Amino acid sequence: MTGWETSGTVAIDVRRERFLAHLDDVTDGVEPRILQAESADPSLPGVKAIIYTDLPEAGMQTTFTYGLSCVGHEDWSSGRPELCLSVESDDPAWGLAAATVGERLRGRCPFTYGDVITFGERISEESAMTGFLVFAPAVLDAQDATGIDLGDAFPVTIQGLYPIYESELDFIDERGLETFWKSFDFDFYDVRRPAVV
Numbered sequence: 001m002t003g004w005e006t007s008g009t010v011a012i013d014v015r016r017e018r019f020l021a022h023l024d025d026v027t028d029g030v031e032p033r034i035l036q037a038e039s040a041d042p043s044l045p046g047v048k049a050i051i052y053t054d055l056p057e058a059g060m061q062t063t064f065t066y067g068l069s070c071v072g073h074e075d076w077s078s079g080r081p082e083l084c085l086s087v088e089s090d091d092p093a094w095g096l097a098a099a100t101v102g103e104r105l106r107g108r109c110p111f112t113y114g115d116v117i118t119f120g121e122r123i124s125e126e127s128a129m130t131g132f133l134v135f136a137p138a139v140l141d142a143q144d145a146t147g148i149d150l151g152d153a154f155p156v157t158i159q160g161l162y163p164i165y166e167s168e169l170d171f172i173d174e175r176g177l178e179t180f181w182k183s184f185d186f187d188f189y190d191v192r193r194p195a196v197v
Helices: 012-027 093-105 166-175 177-183
Strands: 033-037 047-053 061-066 080-087 116-118 131-135 156-164
Touching: 012 047, 012 061, 033 093, 047 093, 061 093, 080 093, 093 131, 093 156, 116 166, 131 166, 156 166, 166 177
Parallel strands: 080 156
Antiparallel strands: 033 047, 047 061, 061 080, 116 131, 131 156
């Protein structure tokens, strides 16, 4: 049994189809574009970026990952995450970056609220942002983001990813997420906004 199969007894392709069916319900059947971050581990498939254009509104792009939840983490006792990234952009680099983060950190990062993740380079040519903040997904109701039953022992919870600047990553790391949210007012969908610190 590989690490990819540790999510339970349900076949990986069945889990994936159930997750896609859930997204179909959430998006009212909008057809996504699917890209993949290739796996660094030959025993594991890559993490998919399921990208929806003009969702939740015109000019926006929303991406969900699939593949992160198929590998365990010691902190996950009641569920496993997938990621959701919504930005005002049509550049698929944002969605592929979400999948790349999931692939690079699956099994190593718990993806809990307040985690900051350094991408290591500019996420897209249209922005100088180089990292992500993990928090609740702003574009989903709680019922659509939690307790997603894919047929095995661990339901999936969708965690939000928010692109941020390196200086903002440092601020959150030093002073905490709550101070960051309360200190600044900004549009977290706007990938061209100026850094707030």
